[in-house]
Amino acid sequence: MFRVLTALLLASFALATPVIGADDWPIFRGADRTGVSKDTGLLKEWPADGPPLAWKATGIGVGYSSVSVSGDKVFTMGDADKDCFLFGIDRKTGKKLWELKVGKTGGNYQGPRCTPSTDGELVFALGQHGDLVCASAKSGKEVWRKSLPKDFGGEVGPWNFSESPLLDGDRLVVTPGGPKAAMVVLEKKTGKRVWAGAIDGGDAAGYSSVVIANLGGVKQYVQLMANGLVSFDAKTGKMLWRYGTKSDRFGGNTANIPTPIVSGEFVFAAAGYGRGAALLKVTKDGERFAVEEVYWNKALTNKHGGVILVGDKVFGDRDDSGNPFCADFKTGRVIWTRKGGEGRGSASLTCADGKLYIRYSDGWVALVDATADKYTEISAFKVPNGKNNTWAHPVVVGGRFYVRELDTLWCYDVTAK
CATH class of the missing domain: 2.40.10 (Thrombin, subunit H)
Structure with missing residues (x-):
């Protein structure tokens, strides 16, 4: 009887514990942090006015946070009113489910830069002033909190704390910078320090x-x-x-x-x-x-649009010029650079089903062949509400294409019918 009860308890615990699946995007740049989606069976081209809109979420504040996706929820961050918030959004409808105050608003640029990280049960977010919070993914209730400057002596440059925490099993990895704790590892459930790594002479946190x-x-x-x-x-x-x-x-x-x-x-x-x-x-x-x-x-510069590796090719935007490049990974030889076409300003990108999804700072997004030896644009459309300095990285997961435009998150259906 005891063994049966134990087995039942273990089974119920397993059912209650969220599991990150193939249709999830739990951290910045995806579960393996490559920026490449595992989705297949997607549209080969888009209609002239873009793929069908599944939903849009509004009132998520101003910011540069992309999205993490797990189970039935989507997570992002934004400055709303006088505070910086972490938001939980319904994955099917786009309805905002909850919000949690992370810290104060503002910074060198208004709005948080971090993309939340989640294991399906907990969600972690870093405000631009170094406020690190852990919350319940279900309810948004705060579990624990740290301050990178106050608790670890963290130091960062003029653009404030910008990284997206790394989840690694039962650990959370962040980069306070400074003389004593350039990088720290914390127990994800408690925030307790596991170790702090130092660099001789110290170094400030970058924005990676x-x-x-x-x-x-x-x-x-x-x-x-x-x-x-x-x-x-x-x-x-x-x-x-x-x-x-x-x-x-x-x-x-x-x-x-x-x-x-x-x-x-x-x-x-x-x-x-x-x-x-x-x-x-x-x-x-x-x-x-x-x-x-x-x-x-020196030709492979990239400012904040990100660089991804697809097969033996690396893709990115040259600085923030809005001119994406393709180069051979092993040699650095530039294969092509975009010249002309819709879209201006910094280009951020992801890849899914053999296609690059490139979003430009002015709201244009383009579908580009990731296998061709020349720049081959298949489709392009302009996201409503597109404005300058919309730098959040795009995400493709579970047949959906997520594009953040300031205080609005657009979710498009890109599954092939």
Whole structure:
């Protein structure tokens, strides 16, 4: 009888515990943080006025937060009235279900930059002033709270805290920056510190987000800081290697923003403001790690639209010019650059079912062939309410295309009928 009761309890617990599925997008750039969707069976082209609108959500404040999607909910952030909020939205209807105050509004640019992270049960959000909150995904009720500046001595540049926290099992990884806790790992359910990793001489937080790498048989957390790329041992918090601190690479740059890309033993990192991108080969040499610069290409700049790897090609917007590029990942050779077409200003992008979904700062979005050796635009339309400086990254998951335009979130149905 005891074994039967135990089995029933375990089964009920399993049913009650949310599970992240293929139709979810639980963190910034997706579960694997590549920015590439696993969706298939999508529209091959769009009608002239765009794909069918499933719903739109309004009243989510001003901000640059994209969306995370899990189960029956969508999460985002925004500055509304005098505060910064985390929002829970119904995935089927777009109805706003709850809101939680994260911190004060404002900053160098008004609005939060973080995309919330969720495991389906809890949701995590970082306000632009370093307020880190954990809430119930179901109700929005606050579970715990930290301040990156106050609790960890965090330091960031003039554009405020911008990263999207990394969820890794029972851990939450964030980057306060500063002399003692450049990166910290917390227990996701309690906020209790697991470890804090320091950099010799310190470094401020950049505006990028942490990625997981397994290099030389060691699990690592890799991050682009204000003055270079850095890696910490995921188990101990020991700094393992650092790259690009000089002023001809990432050091002293106005802002380092794009999320790094990890592919096997290679790490790709880019920055804007005329800097460029590096491909690194990272290997273990005894107890130390050797970092070989395969190339540095000044043509592969990217400011805040993000860079993605699809097959052997890397795609991004050159700085924030609105001229996306395609380059060979292993050599850095530019294959094509967009010239002309609809859409102006910074271009952010994702990929799904062999197509690039590119959204421009002025509200235009384009569907582009990700396999062609020349820029091939298939369809384009203008999202209503499109305005300048709408930089939130697009998301394609579960047959839906999410586009954030300031205080409005548009959800389009892109499934092939």
